[in-house]
Every structure is written in C-alpha cells, then in structure tokens.
Amino acid sequence: MTESGNPSQPVNVNEYDASHIQVLEGREAIRRRPGMYIGSTGERGLNQMVYEVVSYAVDEHLAGHADTIDVTITADGGIRVADNGRGLPVEVEEPTGKSAVERELTQSSFGSKPRTGYWLSGGLSGLGLCVVNALSSRLKVEIHRDGHRWTQEYEKGIPITALTRNEESSGHGTAIVFLPDADIFETTLWSFATLSQRLQELAFLNGGLAISLTDERPERPVRYHHTEGLRAYVAHLNPYPPSLVHSPAIAFESENQDQTIFVQVAMQWNTWPAGEVRSFANSTRTHEGGAHEQGFRTALTDLVNDYARRQRHLCADDADITAEAIYEGLTTVISVKLAHPVFEGSTRTRLRNPEADAYVQEVIREHLTDWLDHNPNEAAAIIRHILNAST
Incomplete structure (x- = not known):
C-alpha cells in the first residue's frame, strides 16, 4: 500500500503508534465532549444541568430524607439548588485522601451509589454532579451535616479551596450553586417557564415533595406541592370537567415483592378525540416509551375487551375493540421507579427493562379490574365512550 499523495513512496507505519491514541478521562473528557453527557450545548443541555442537581435532591426524597427542594435562578445567571436531605457526606475516604463530597463532584462512577443508601437513582446514573461541576465556570457546595456547615x-x-468546616449548625441538607461555563454553552440564559414546567412535573411524580422555583431577575417565586401525585397530574392535563367521562381519575400504585420496581398509574377518559400517554422511569420522561408503556398498552387492551365481554357489552361473535378506540380521549401518566433502569441511547428516552413490561401488566390487570368491578357506573360510562369511539 502506498500514500495517495505519492504513489512511489511507501507508508511509514511507525508514524502511527500508541502515542497517537488520546484517552480522555473525567473532567477533561466531559469538557471536550459535553454533548455526550448532557445531550447538547444548547438550551436543552443547559437545562439538563439543573435537572441533574435536582435529581440528586429527588434521590434524597426517594430515600426518605428530604421533603423540600428550593431552586433559585440567581441574579448573576447562576442556579442554586438546596434540599433538606442528609447532606453530602464529608468524611475523608481512603486511600485517596479526598472527602466524599469532592469525589462525588469530581469523579464519574456509573451504577448505584451504595454509600448514600439509594435503591434507585435518577439523573445520569451517578455522573450528574460530576458533569455539572466540570461544565460550570464556578461551583460552590454548602453542606449542613454532622453538626457544622461545610463549604467548598x-x-x-x-x-480551588479545601472542604472547610465552618460554624456549628443543627441543620441538614445540601445547597449547590453553579454558573454554567459560557465558553461551552451556546446560551446561558435560563427559561423560567421551561424550568417551572419540569419542576412541577417532578412534584407530580413524587407526591409529597415540595419544590419551589424563584427567579431573582426579577423575583418570581412559584411552589409546587401535590399530595395526590399522579392523580393531580392527570387533573392538570384534563382541566375541563364538562369533557370528562368519569371523575376523579383512576389511580393506583404497587411495588413488587423484591422491592425493585415501584409502579404508579393515573388515567382518565374524556370526550376529546386526542388522548395522551406520558411515561416516566425514575422521574425521567421517556418520550419514546419502552417496556413500561408497552406493558400498560398490552394489559389495557386485553382487559377492556375481557371486561366488555364479561359485562355483555360485546357479543360472542363481535370483533375485539381496537386499541385506537380504547385510547381515544384517554390521558394516562405511568411512572416506574427501578433499581437498575436500562435506557436506549444517551438521551434516555426509551426504557428497555423487560421486567417493567411484565410487572406493569400485572399491576394493570389486578388494580384496574378491581376498580372497574367496584365502580360499575363509571365503568359502564367508560365502555360506552370506547364503543362510541369504535363506530
């Protein structure tokens, strides 16, 4: 083989050796290829920075240690996320000699985080805080834990500073303030509406968790706290009572025996032709659906047909009701929380776990059948609505 530029001169293979292979690790890799970690350097990636820090705080809530998250868009264009959880751990870990909080903010670690006691986690599977730190021009962490206030x-x-123990404190929790690096992002301007929508969504998905958003440019505080969880979410998506086929929304939840999958579902039919199914895995929106959504659709189609035949809304020789008719006017929110979620692609928009499919089917068949049997009037109205949609 010869070089195309000079056919008579042989290639010197020694010009390409191990020294030409560049391996990027940690902070350098994140800053060189930010899109691989947060999806883009545009507005979507910018917002993902906030969601990753908030995901850590939500994990504290899911572990039973936090019930409040306060998010602030600061006057200088930064973000502050504070929670009342346990506070990031501050002890020095051997053999590195670094504090646990510094490792959390500087080292990527895929997988579960046993030292924090999470059985499940949102965000980027342990990468979130490290990525946010690497892509911020400045970041400050303040921790109230072990009887003191700690900062770095x-x-x-x-x-640029060591983890410092400050005055005594009886509080607990973590506050992270960061300013996204303008040399990396195409824009560093926050959209209050976009952040507000996602935070409200997280409050719906995590019933009992209070989340506030304050904008200091000027100040515009909002606070979300939905004790009814997904039922409140469906009511938010179906705001016109005259259009409802039944009320309130059907809602149920269940956890498997191994405590590795927790399923929540809320659903309500209305007379609008267009329905909507919104699915989530560990509070992350799965825009492309996946195993949990497939399980819901399979179980619901079979169940509605079985119920309609059992109640003699369909005769023995009638064709099955189509899925299209069943989903007409149906608004549904499906949320699963898994110990080990498997997503397709870096954007995490499709869930692959087959056990989620199987367990969601089991939950739908058990709980929705029970609801239909105990609410015959509402069930009859739903079946009439579906039969009308099929004609």
Missing part, C-alpha cells in the same frame, strides 16, 4: 468551591471542575 470549584472552578471548571477543579477544587
């Missing part, structure tokens, strides 16, 4: 500051992912 970073620039572009590099610690």
Whole structure:
C-alpha cells in the first residue's frame, strides 16, 4: 500500500503508534465532549444541568430524607439548588485522601451509589454532579451535616479551596450553586417557564415533595406541592370537567415483592378525540416509551375487551375493540421507579427493562379490574365512550 499523495513512496507505519491514541478521562473528557453527557450545548443541555442537581435532591426524597427542594435562578445567571436531605457526606475516604463530597463532584462512577443508601437513582446514573461541576465556570457546595456547615468551591471542575468546616449548625441538607461555563454553552440564559414546567412535573411524580422555583431577575417565586401525585397530574392535563367521562381519575400504585420496581398509574377518559400517554422511569420522561408503556398498552387492551365481554357489552361473535378506540380521549401518566433502569441511547428516552413490561401488566390487570368491578357506573360510562369511539 502506498500514500495517495505519492504513489512511489511507501507508508511509514511507525508514524502511527500508541502515542497517537488520546484517552480522555473525567473532567477533561466531559469538557471536550459535553454533548455526550448532557445531550447538547444548547438550551436543552443547559437545562439538563439543573435537572441533574435536582435529581440528586429527588434521590434524597426517594430515600426518605428530604421533603423540600428550593431552586433559585440567581441574579448573576447562576442556579442554586438546596434540599433538606442528609447532606453530602464529608468524611475523608481512603486511600485517596479526598472527602466524599469532592469525589462525588469530581469523579464519574456509573451504577448505584451504595454509600448514600439509594435503591434507585435518577439523573445520569451517578455522573450528574460530576458533569455539572466540570461544565460550570464556578461551583460552590454548602453542606449542613454532622453538626457544622461545610463549604467548598470549584472552578471548571477543579477544587480551588479545601472542604472547610465552618460554624456549628443543627441543620441538614445540601445547597449547590453553579454558573454554567459560557465558553461551552451556546446560551446561558435560563427559561423560567421551561424550568417551572419540569419542576412541577417532578412534584407530580413524587407526591409529597415540595419544590419551589424563584427567579431573582426579577423575583418570581412559584411552589409546587401535590399530595395526590399522579392523580393531580392527570387533573392538570384534563382541566375541563364538562369533557370528562368519569371523575376523579383512576389511580393506583404497587411495588413488587423484591422491592425493585415501584409502579404508579393515573388515567382518565374524556370526550376529546386526542388522548395522551406520558411515561416516566425514575422521574425521567421517556418520550419514546419502552417496556413500561408497552406493558400498560398490552394489559389495557386485553382487559377492556375481557371486561366488555364479561359485562355483555360485546357479543360472542363481535370483533375485539381496537386499541385506537380504547385510547381515544384517554390521558394516562405511568411512572416506574427501578433499581437498575436500562435506557436506549444517551438521551434516555426509551426504557428497555423487560421486567417493567411484565410487572406493569400485572399491576394493570389486578388494580384496574378491581376498580372497574367496584365502580360499575363509571365503568359502564367508560365502555360506552370506547364503543362510541369504535363506530
């Protein structure tokens, strides 16, 4: 083989050796290829920075240690996320000699986080805080834990101060303030409406968790707290009572025996032709659906047909009701929380776990059948609505 530029001169293979292979790790890899970690360097990636820090705080709630998250868009264009959880751990870990909080903010670690006691986690499977730190021009962490207030500051992912123990404190929780790096992002302007919508969504998905958003440019506080969880979410999506086929929304939840999958479902039919199915896995919106959504659709189609025949709305020789008729005017929110979620693609928009399909089917068949049997009038109205949609 010869070089195309000079057919008579042989290629010197020694010009390409191991020294030409560049391996990027940690902070350098994140800053060189940010899109691989947060999806883009545009507005979507910018917002993902907030969602990753908030996901850590939501994990604290799911572990039973936090019930409040306060998010602030600061006057200088930064973001502050504070929770009343346990506080990031501050002890020094051997053999690195670094504090646990510094490792959390500087080292990527795929998989579960046993030291924090989470059986499930949202965000980027342990990468979230590390990625946010690496892509911020400045970041400060403040922790109330172990009887004191602790602080540490970073620039572009590099610690510029040691973890410092300050005055005594009886509080608990973590506050992270970061300023996204303008040299990396195409825009560093936050959309209050976009952040507000996602935070409200998280409050719906995590019933009992209070989430506030304050904008200091000027101040515009909002607070979300939905004790009814997904039922309140469906009511929010179906805001016109005259159009409802039944009320309130059907809602149920269940956890498997191994406590590795927790399923929540809320659903309500209305007379609008267009329905909507919104699915989530560990509070992440799965826009492309996946195993949990497939399980719901399979079980619901079979169940509605079985119920319609059992109640003699369909004769023995009638064709099955189509899925299209069943889903006309149906608004549904499906949320699953898994110990080990498997997503397709870096954007995490489709869930692959087959056990989610099987367990969602089991939950739908058991709980929805029970609801239909105990609410015969509402069940009859739903079946009439579906039969009308099929004609």
